[in-house]
Amino acid sequence: MYHLAPVIEKAVENLEKFGVTRGGLRSRLAGVVARAAGQLLVRPDESEIQRADEVVKKIYGLLKRRGVRIRLLEREVYSGALLYELGLEKDFAEYAQRVARFFKEAGVREIVTVDPHTHYILEKVYPRYVPDFDFKVLSYMDLIDSGGVAVKNFAIHDSCLYARFLGRYDVVRKILSAGEPVEHPYYTGRDTSGCCGGPIESLFPDVARKVAQIRVRDLAKLSRDVVVQCPICYVNLKRASNGEVRLYYLPEVLL
Structure with missing residues (x-):
């Protein structure tokens, strides 16, 4: 997902530029251009x-420091999270079957995830679509410790997925505690913090941007430095920030 995020960012930038999401003849012509180029x-x-x-190298280093032994597949496979999240359920179901077969053929038993969308899809959603999906799914955050935090x-x-649906709200704060994060009962509360606007940026980039602008405004009241845990969040907040905040991925700030 970290490597997919820059592609999403560039794609959304061009969708907005060429008017693909506005409908009508201009949208259809723009769609032809987008497919051709x-x-x-x-x-x-x-x-x-x-x-x-x-x-990703930093995450690998943090895991290695804790003595976690992992294998890297020669070919990475995408979880299909966006297919499910954007409502393409039939396509997702077929794709999930292929991914599960790939894991089994590769001899995989446990999967370490590095982003919330992948983790949620594999742990919570795949078992509903792949009856024999019996892999153990772990988050890298559960396996690392912090030797300090580079920003204060x-x-x-x-x-949203980590905090409200995957039980990692307190895990994030434990890892980042040495950096003395600025908290607020509403802006950073477990059930009240705002959304980045994703993952609808590829369908409704204008809506996603407006939601992200509200979130950036709220975060900027607390600090100009913002730590995110999700590549989709990073893309949307970056698009909306106009330099108002500096964005860091959680692994980037750990020592």
Whole structure:
């Protein structure tokens, strides 16, 4: 998901530029252009690709430091989270079956996830669509510890999935406690913190941006430094921030 996020960002940028989401003739013509020049239009910024590389390497290093032994597959497979979250249920069901077969053929028994969307889909949703999906799903956050935090007095933007549906709200705060995050009963509360606007940015980028702008405004009241746990959150808050806040992925700030 970290590497998919820069592609999503570039795709949404061009959807807005060419008016694909506005409907009518202009939208249809823009759609033709987008399909014809798809690879060029969604080519992400090299700096964001490098950042994604470094974040995943950092997670691997944190796991290795704790003595967690993991194998990396020669070919990474996508969970299909966005298919499910955007309502393409039939496509998701077929795709999930293929992913499960891939894991079984690769001899996988346990899966360590690095983002909330992948974790939620694999742990909570796959068992409903793949009857024999018996893999143990772990979050990297449950397996690491913090040797310190590189920034101080930052605000935490919680992933809705981690905080409300996966029970990781307190885990995040334990990991980041040394950085003395600035908390607020409403803006960073478990059940009251605002959404980033995703993952509907590819369908309704204008709506996603408005939601993200509200969230950026609220976070900026607490700190200019904001730590996020989700690549989708990162993309939407970045698009809306206009430099108002500095965004960090959680692994980036850990020592």
